[in-house]
Amino acid sequence: MASGGYASVTATLLQVGTEVFPVYGDETSGWSMSAEDFAAGVPAPYRYRTLDELFFALVNLNVADEGQA
Numbered sequence: 193m194a195s196g197g198y199a200s201v202t203a204t205l206l207q208v209g210t211e212v213f214p215v216y217g218d219e220t221s222g223w224s225m226s227a228e229d230f231a232a233g234v235p236a237p238y239r240y241r242t243l244d245e246l247f248f249a250l251v252n253l254n255v256a257d258e259g260q261a
Contacts, residue, residue, distance in 0.1 A: 221236070
């Protein structure tokens with residue numbers, strides 16, 4: 193266990209347009225924008241199943257007007 197009460201998770205950088213986001217996880221445990229989503233007791237449904245799903249969500253947030261995504 194890493195400090196903070198969650199298991200060590202791999203960080204990957206994902207570029208969407210000109211922005212780069214750190215994302216956490218892998219194909220087995222799922223993907224998230226927050227390492228805390230891998231804490232004990234946090235249900236897996238709070239993570240994206242594939243990196244493609246997370247990328248799609250980030251693209252939608254990037255192209256939508258602020259407050260409209």
